[in-house]
Amino acid sequence: MSLMCGLSMESLSSKYLSWVLLLLSIQICRCKGCSEEEKMGLLEFKAFLKLNNENADLLLPSWIDNNISECCSWERWPYYENDKFWLLNTSLFLSFEELHDLNLSANSFDGFIKNEGFQSLSSLKKLEMLDISGNEFDKSVIKSLSTITSLKTLVLCGIGLKGSFPIQELCTLENPVMLDLSHNDLTSMQGFKILPKLKKLEILNLGYNQFNKTSIKQLSGFTSLKTLVVSNNNIEGFFPFEDFASLSNLEVLDLSYTSFSGIVPSSIRLMSSLKSLSLARNYLYGSLANQGFCQLNKLQELDLCFNFFQGILPPCLNNLTSLRLLDLSSNLFSGNVSSSLLPSLTSLEYIDLSYNLFEDNRLDGELQQNVANMIPNIMFLNLSYNGFEGILSSSVAEMSSLRSLDLSANSFSGEVPKQLLAEKYLGFLKLSNNKFHGEIFSRDFNLTRLEFLYLDNNQFRGTLSNVISKSSWLLVLDVSNNCLSGEIPSWIGNMTYLETLALGNNSFKGKLPPEISQLQRLEFLDVSQNALSGSLPSLKSMEYLEHLHLQGNMFTGLIPRDFLNSSNLLTLDIRDNRLFGGIPNSISALLELRIFLLRGNLLSGFIPNQLCHLTKISLMDLSNNNFSGSIPKCFGHIRFGDFKTEHSVYKPVFGLYTGSLPSIYTGYLVKYLFFSTEERRDEVDEVEFVTKNRSSSYRGGILDFMSGLDLSCNNLTGEIPHELGMLSWIHALNLSHNQLKGSIPKSFSNLSQIESLDLSYNKLSGEIPPELIGLNFLEVFNVVHNNISGRVPDMKAQFGTFGESSYKDNPFLCGPMLERKCNTSIESPDSPSQSSQERFVAILYINPYWRQRWFNFIEKCIYSCYYFAFDTYSKLFE
Known part of the structure; x- marks a missing residue:
């Protein structure tokens, strides 16, 4: 089978790996198995690979021709980045008659062999999903796509489209359920007479483009939409609720990063089917109590972070009993939280109220004793950078689903509850910048699954007890700016997954153990402002180290x-030794x-x-x-x-989800997967x-x-x-x-x-x-x-x-x-x-050293003359 006709032999060696990635992205196994014809086609392809790479048998060991080998389970070729553009041969796929999904993304295509386009794929009557994202096609490709009438999902994310999108070119596609046009440079739609034919369209992603207000108004014709993503477009102006009012079936609406401003109208409550709403990173303001959010009782996700909402958190938010994700971070809310917000939100799994502070206004109060009963299913709790205070209730440790807890930059005090230090599922714990004290690394410490531990800027005392070694999966250990003492133990070198070790501003003494060089994944090492002494050990094996802080100790020698x-x-700081x-x-x-x-x-x-x-x-x-x-x-x-x-x-790098298939729980899953990763970016360098x-x-x-x-x-x-x-x-x-x-x-x-x-x-x-x-x-x-x-x-x-x-x-x-x-x-x-x-006079005036030398000389001369005269006078009268 001819896979690369039209390509020169010179280009084969640099292209064929991407072809394997392309071919093995095909999902042909929704049926009970691939056909014999499909199997033989793949084996032909492997034979071709062997002509160009003698390791093909090693990289594709299960690709063999026998009666028990099922090609649906054959492994993929390892990912290969190709920075050269090349041509696509669509006839390669015609033998796969049962093909449902075809993923050609990220293969550096910029055209077709013989300019045939995608017309040849029209014979694949079962093809429902086509993804050509991350290539460099132009608008001419759209017309050839319209011949594949069986398509239900079409992903055109990031293929270099600019200007107006010719949506009329898709007039023959009466079955599409999902259309992804994100990550291009589109400014408008063209040909909206096609809207009646796209009556089955349920998912439309227009994120990361340059759409304007006029384009947004045209979206009101897509009445069947269930998911609409318009994030990262610079639309500006007041929140355009009237443009979405006709989308009565909408379940997911993402309008983040669109520069909307003003007050959200209370009529938003009419969008009663909404399950996920994101208005993050805009310029919206006002009180939540008057903006209709409390009536969206089907909401499972509400993301309003990075706006200017203010006032107390209204008790009516307790009406949202299905809510699983609530992000109100980086706003101007104030007042006590637990008594007004949490009582009925028992379904919450993720809550972020961080960074609500402006001058003297901030979220405050104490965490109630029964907080675990209020949010029993909570997995991620972030209350950082607020005004919470008091003793941390042991009830926090009763949140049996808790995976991540961030209480940093508040005014909590007292000792950390022993029960929390034994929470076996906790993977992320950040207590930085509070007033906690006591011996944190006592025998009660048993966080065996902990990956991130931030205890910096408190008043903890004691030593680095070997109980930390129970947390063998630790990636970050930050105990800087405390009252810890003793020596840095040699067993610290056994924590092989550590990427950040921050021990600065304590009272550690002794030598820096040479075993620390065994932390070969370490990127950030800070032992500054302690009482460490001795010579500097060789750290040449730490090839990933980016920031090294040894300043303010008593290191000696060369x-x-x-x-x-x-x-x-990037940073080498060994000052003041x-x-x-x-x-x-x-x-x-x-x-x-x-x-x-x-x-x-x-x-x-x-x-x-x-x-x-x-x-x-x-x-x-x-x-x-x-x-x-x-x-x-x-x-x-x-x-x-x-x-x-x-x-x-x-x-700091802010992580953004750029996936092309939005779902109801997109936001939730992203925060679940990347919550701790984003937090790690707080570990920035300081000099x-x-x-x-x-x-x-x-x-x-x-x-x-x-x-x-x-x-x-x-x-x-x-x-x-x-x-x-x-x-x-x-x-x-x-x-x-x-x-x-x-x-x-x-x-x-x-x-x-x-x-x-x-x-x-x-x-x-x-x-x-x-x-x-x-x-x-x-x-x-x-x-x-x-x-x-x-x-x-x-x-x-x-x-x-x-x-x-x-x-x-x-x-x-x-x-x-x-x-x-x-x-x-x-x-x-x-x-x-x-x-x-x-x-001579000027020199004496300018330079105090020579001036003093001159005065000393004159004084000697005076005394010499005096003694000479005295001796002479005495001899004359003897």
């Missing part, structure tokens, strides 16, 4: 040459490094040129060490914040960096906008390389407290984004380049205690905000804000007209 070998490392020696040349292997902080150690030697290989650095702090020599000129080629061509590595004369903390996405180089408080000599003027995206540059000489480079006028420039306490001379006036973002400028001369820059733009404190201790500098006016006779110390006597 930085090992084989310290790290992670090509993924007692490390000595130089920076090893092996540092150049960390090519993805963005943040490199060594401040406050005893490091010495030259700054190695190997650092210039780290071209993606955005923050580098080598201050408060003993580095000597000159500043490497190649620093001018480091990126320092120029990420114009790259995606962010620090910004400190000194800029504008103060230490600031930068966290998460803000790190994309901060860049700086701090070489202050070392023994650097030589001139400032003019190449540093190439750092046009840098925000902070600190070269203070060194022994740099020469003039300020004029190239610094190219530092167009700089906000803080500190060159103080050096031996710089010459004038301040007037071109620096063009630095429009400069907030801090400091050249104190140098030998700079001449006129200060004109008080224009940002330089109009700098006073005497930016220029003091430069005796030959003059200007309006200084005591020395530029029309005086004081001249530069470098002026050729000065006498040697005047230059």
